[in-house]
Amino acid sequence: MKGFKQMEAKSIPSIEIASTEEIVAVRQKVRKLASDMGFGAVDQTRIATAVSELARNIYQYAGKGEVTISSLEGDRRGIQIVCEDSGPGIADIELAMTDGYSTVKSLGLGLPGARRLMDEFEIESEPGKGTRVTITKWL
Amino acid sequence: MAEVTIMKIGSILIIPIQTELHNSAAVQVQQDIISNIEQAGVRGLLIDVSKLAVVDSFLGRLIGDTAAMARVMGCQTVVVGLQPEVAITLMELGMHLEGVYTALNTETGLELLNKVIGNRAGEIETEPSAGDEGV
Numbered sequence: 132m133k134g135f136k137q138m139e140a141k142s143i144p145s146i147e148i149a150s151t152e153e154i155v156a157v158r159q160k161v162r163k164l165a166s167d168m169g170f171g172a173v174d175q176t177r178i179a180t181a182v183s184e185l186a187r188n189i190y191q192y193a194g195k196g197e198v199t200i201s202s203l204e205g206d207r208r209g210i211q212i213v214c215e216d217s218g219p220g221i222a223d224i225e226l227a228m229t230d231g232y233s234t235v236k237s238l239g240l241g242l243p244g245a246r247r248l249m250d251e252f253e254i255e256s257e258p259g260k261g262t263r264v265t266i267t268k269w270l
Numbered sequence: 271m272a273e274v275t276i277m278k279i280g281s282i283l284i285i286p287i288q289t290e291l292h293n294s295a296a297v298q299v300q301q302d303i304i305s306n307i308e309q310a311g312v313r314g315l316l317i318d319v320s321k322l323a324v325v326d327s328f329l330g331r332l333i334g335d336t337a338a339m340a341r342v343m344g345c346q347t348v349v350v351g352l353q354p355e356v357a358i359t360l361m362e363l364g365m366h367l368e369g370v371y372t373a374l375n376t377e378t379g380l381e382l383l384n385k386v387i388g389n390r391a392g393e394i395e396t397e398p399s400a401g402d403e404g405v
Contacts, residue, residue, distance in 0.1 A: 151293035158324055159290070176324065176355035180363060183326040230364055240327040244363035 140211065142201040148216075149195040154186045157198050165210055168202055169270060178210060178268050181245040185214040185264050188241050193218020193261065209250075209269040217261040224254055274299045281311045282383060284376070286318040296329060300336050307343050314383040315340050318376055320351025330365040337370045346386045347371060350379035 143164065146157050158179040165175045182198065189196035196216025203209040221227045228246065233239035242264070246252040251267035273295050277284045283306055291299065306312060317333060319325060325333075337347035348371040352360070360367065371386065373379035 155290045155292050162323065173355045173358055176353075176359045177362065179324045180326050180359045183324055183328075184363075187326065187328055238327050238331050238365070240364045244327060244365075247362050247364070248359065 139204045140201040141204060142199055145197045145199040147195065147197055148186050148189045151187075151190060154183060154190060157186050157200075158183045161200050161210070161212060164200055164202060165268075168208065168210060170210070170268070174268060177248040178212075181248040181266055182212055182214070184241040184245045185212075185266070188262075188264075189214055189216045189218070191235060191237070192216070196261075203267070207269055209267050211265065211267045213263065213265050215261065215263040220258040220260050220262055221254075221256040222258050224256055228254075274302070276302055276306055278306070278309070278312065281387065282314040282316060282380070283307070283312055284316045284318065286321070288321045290322065290324065291329065293328070296332050300332055300339075303336055304339055304343070307340055307345050313345055313387045315345055315347040316376065316379050316383055317347065317349045318351050318379075319349060319356070320353065320375070322356065323353070325352070325356050325360055325365075327363055327365055330360060330363075330367060334367060334370060341369070346383060348373050348379045348383045348386075350374065350376055 143160070146153065146160065148154065148157065161182045162175050162179040165178045170178065186198055193216035196214065196218065199213045201211045203211055226232055228242050230243045231239040242254070245266060249266040250269050253265040254262070256262040273289055273291065274285060274287055283303065285299070285303060287299070303315065315337070333349060340347050349367065350373045352372065371382055373382050
């Protein structure tokens with residue numbers, strides 16, 4: 132976000148992810164905001180799908196966590212979603228970002244897929260502490 | 271678990287997925303489909319996803335696995351009605367739905383399914399039966 136003079140963010144209250152029903156709920160919420168902001172149909176689907184992948188990761192690996200959705204209103208408008216948990220963390224982020232890598236016999240497309248669907252992707256993780264993934268799509 | 275209705279028309283099961291499914295509901299649908307295939311004569315599955323706004327890797331995998339299970343039971347699967355946005359997103363996500371036949375809509379899906387399961391033209395089973403509630 133370097134180079135942008137003003138970046139105001141408006142967040143809707145964080146959504147707790149503790150069951151798979153909430154994965155469906157959170158992707159409906161993010162799609163609604165993306166639609167209200169003026170994102171087109173394909174981007175709405177990309178954003179909702181990326182959030183679905185990350186919310187599912189929270190549920191799968193950490194059991195529970197939080198998703199915070201914000202609209203970025205500044206020189207450049209966009210939608211930003213922060214997905215965080217206090218779960219086991221990721222020991223090797225580079226490996227976790229590889230297509231097809233999974234520790235739970237899933238397809239291993241969640242993290243690398245979410246990165247491809249969004250414009251910005253940032254991941255911070257510490258084993259034993261948790262993981263935070265921040266994704267952004269510009270309007 | 272009445273979230274998904276499974277309709278049987280001749281030797282084909284039609285599964286229109288009308289709502290966004292969470293995990294346990296999706297897994298339940300898979301089990302329902304598989305136990306339905308056991309019924310005599312089911313040789314084709316038509317899964318209609320036209321109402322789904324999001325197909326993530328979990329659901330994509332579930333569809334692929336269901337088709338693979340069906341195949342080893344002698345049953346072919348056609349997925350119909352993928353929305354353009356969903357198709358684009360699936361490819362970018364890295365899901366290619368390999369091993370699954372796809373068609374634009376129910377009509378072309380039924381034609382394709384009848385072809386791959388070997389129903390000869392003229393025998394195509396599109397006559398609505400008691401289980402058909404309108405697709």
